[in-house]
Amino acid sequence: MSLTGTGPGTEFSLIRTNGTWSRRAGPGTNKPVTSGPGTSPPGTSGPSTSPPGTTGGPAGEHLSQAKLYQCSNGYGVTWTVESPVVFSYRVVECEKLLDMSNDTLLFGHVGDAEELRVLKESSKPLRRFVIIDETVNEIYGAQVEAYLKSWQVIYKLLPLPTTEQNKSLELVSRILKELQRFGIDRRLEPIVAIGGGVCLDVAGLAASLYRRRTPYVRVPTTLLSYIDASVGAKNGVNFCGCKNRLGSYTPPVAALLDRGFIKSLPRRHIANGLAEMLKMALMKHKGLFELLEKEGRGLLDSAFQSSDTISGCGCTDPASLATRVAIVTMLEELAPNLWEDDLDRLVDFGHVISPELEMVALPELLHGEAVCVDMALMVFVSRERGFLSGDELRRIISCMKSLELPVWDSQCSEDLLHSALSARLTHCGGALRLPLPTGLGTAGIFSDLDPPTLSRAYQNWCSELGSGRSGLSESEISN
Structure with missing residues (x-):
C-alpha cells in the first residue's frame, strides 16, 4: 500500500x-x-x-x-x-540618487519608520559591498565612492564586465569570493548592485546564494533594467548556451530608480529599453502605446529626461508618464505571480523566440532588439488568427520602427522558430501559452496555434519585412 x-x-x-x-x-x-x-x-x-x-x-x-x-x-x-513565503520589497523612484545630501542609496530599502530611526541613530559604522558594471564604473564610479566616503561608509567597490557574453556562474563565483573576503551582516548590510540588467541578474543570484539569502538593492542604470529587470524577483545566468537557464526567484529589498543614469546611455541602448515598454503597452495599456506612437522619438532624443508637461492634457511629462505606466503595469502582472506558479504570463510576450535568437545572434542583437523581433513576428501571428486588423498591425510595426527597433532578423529562421517553440513546450508544462495581442492594449494567452497558421504568419512576416533588419516602409505593409 x-x-x-x-x-x-x-x-x-x-x-x-x-x-x-x-x-x-x-x-x-x-x-x-x-x-x-x-x-x-x-x-x-x-x-x-x-x-x-x-x-x-x-x-x-x-x-x-x-x-x-x-x-x-x-x-x-x-x-x-x-508554509507561505512572503516577500516585501520596495520600488522607489527618486532623483539625484548620488547627491551627498540624499540618503536613499543607504536607507531607501527600509520602509519601517522605527527601524529607520534605529539604523540612523546607531553608532555602528555602515558597511556596503557594491557590485558595479565596469562601464558604469568609468562614468559614475568616482561619484559613487565620493558619496560613500561622505557618509563614512566602509565599502568594497567591485567593478565587473557584466555583458551577456560572460553572464555565467564564473562571474557569480567571483562575486562570492570577494563577498566572503569583505564579510557582511546578512540582515543589516544589503549588497548594492549598480548597472544594467545583466549586472542586476548576476548580483541577485550571488545574493541569493550567499548564506542562502542575503538582502540586496538594485540600482538600474539602463532603461531596460529600469522598467524590467529591477522590479521583479528573478535573477540568473546563462548556462550551456541557454539564456538564464540557472537562477532563482529572490526579490531585492529595494529597487532604487533614478532616470538621471539613462542620460549617459547610447541612443541604441535607450531604444533597447523601449522594447520592454512597448511590450507592456501592447499587452495591457492602449494609452501607453499611443504615447509611444506620439512621443517615442522625442523620448529617444531626450534620453528620458523630464521636460515640460504634455501640451493641453495636464499630465506629467512623457518620460515620467511612460516609465511610471510601464512599471505599474509590470508590477500588476508580477506581484501576484512572483514565483511563476501560474505559467500563463502576459509578460512573456516577446520572450518566446527571443531567448534562442539572442543567444544565436550575440553580440549583434541586444536583448530588447531580440524581444522586438519576436514581438513583430507574433503580431503577424495575431493578424493571421484574426485578432488584429491590418491597420493595427501597420501601426504596431510603424511604432517599432519609430523607436528605432528591428522588426525582422535573418537569423530568426524557421528551424530556430520551431526549436524555440519546442523549448517553450518544455518550459511551460507541455502547453505553448503564447501571449498574443488581441487589439491595441489587450491580449490573451493561447496554446492552440496550428502549424499551417504559424507557417503562413512566418512567411508573411518574412515577405513583408524581410528585406533587412529595419523592414519595409509603412506603405509596403499589407492591410
Missing part, C-alpha cells in the same frame, strides 16, 4: 510560546500537543519578537501562518508542510 494520495490528514497549527514552537490540533485551537512526532522539545527559550509570517495570539504566543498535517496507516506516517 502506498502512503501517497491519502489526503492531508489531521491539521495542526504552529504556535510559538517563549521562543519554542509546538503543534496544536486544529486551526488556531488551544489544544496543545505535548508528545509525538514533530513536537518541539520543552525547556527552550528564544527571542520574543514575532517572526515573519505570524500573527498575534494570547499573551506571549504567536500563531504561524504555516500549517502541519499528519496522516498515517499501517505502513508509516506522512507529514505535509504548508
Whole structure:
C-alpha cells in the first residue's frame, strides 16, 4: 500500500510560546500537543519578537501562518508542510540618487519608520559591498565612492564586465569570493548592485546564494533594467548556451530608480529599453502605446529626461508618464505571480523566440532588439488568427520602427522558430501559452496555434519585412 494520495490528514497549527514552537490540533485551537512526532522539545527559550509570517495570539504566543498535517496507516506516517513565503520589497523612484545630501542609496530599502530611526541613530559604522558594471564604473564610479566616503561608509567597490557574453556562474563565483573576503551582516548590510540588467541578474543570484539569502538593492542604470529587470524577483545566468537557464526567484529589498543614469546611455541602448515598454503597452495599456506612437522619438532624443508637461492634457511629462505606466503595469502582472506558479504570463510576450535568437545572434542583437523581433513576428501571428486588423498591425510595426527597433532578423529562421517553440513546450508544462495581442492594449494567452497558421504568419512576416533588419516602409505593409 502506498502512503501517497491519502489526503492531508489531521491539521495542526504552529504556535510559538517563549521562543519554542509546538503543534496544536486544529486551526488556531488551544489544544496543545505535548508528545509525538514533530513536537518541539520543552525547556527552550528564544527571542520574543514575532517572526515573519505570524500573527498575534494570547499573551506571549504567536500563531504561524504555516500549517502541519499528519496522516498515517499501517505502513508509516506522512507529514505535509504548508508554509507561505512572503516577500516585501520596495520600488522607489527618486532623483539625484548620488547627491551627498540624499540618503536613499543607504536607507531607501527600509520602509519601517522605527527601524529607520534605529539604523540612523546607531553608532555602528555602515558597511556596503557594491557590485558595479565596469562601464558604469568609468562614468559614475568616482561619484559613487565620493558619496560613500561622505557618509563614512566602509565599502568594497567591485567593478565587473557584466555583458551577456560572460553572464555565467564564473562571474557569480567571483562575486562570492570577494563577498566572503569583505564579510557582511546578512540582515543589516544589503549588497548594492549598480548597472544594467545583466549586472542586476548576476548580483541577485550571488545574493541569493550567499548564506542562502542575503538582502540586496538594485540600482538600474539602463532603461531596460529600469522598467524590467529591477522590479521583479528573478535573477540568473546563462548556462550551456541557454539564456538564464540557472537562477532563482529572490526579490531585492529595494529597487532604487533614478532616470538621471539613462542620460549617459547610447541612443541604441535607450531604444533597447523601449522594447520592454512597448511590450507592456501592447499587452495591457492602449494609452501607453499611443504615447509611444506620439512621443517615442522625442523620448529617444531626450534620453528620458523630464521636460515640460504634455501640451493641453495636464499630465506629467512623457518620460515620467511612460516609465511610471510601464512599471505599474509590470508590477500588476508580477506581484501576484512572483514565483511563476501560474505559467500563463502576459509578460512573456516577446520572450518566446527571443531567448534562442539572442543567444544565436550575440553580440549583434541586444536583448530588447531580440524581444522586438519576436514581438513583430507574433503580431503577424495575431493578424493571421484574426485578432488584429491590418491597420493595427501597420501601426504596431510603424511604432517599432519609430523607436528605432528591428522588426525582422535573418537569423530568426524557421528551424530556430520551431526549436524555440519546442523549448517553450518544455518550459511551460507541455502547453505553448503564447501571449498574443488581441487589439491595441489587450491580449490573451493561447496554446492552440496550428502549424499551417504559424507557417503562413512566418512567411508573411518574412515577405513583408524581410528585406533587412529595419523592414519595409509603412506603405509596403499589407492591410
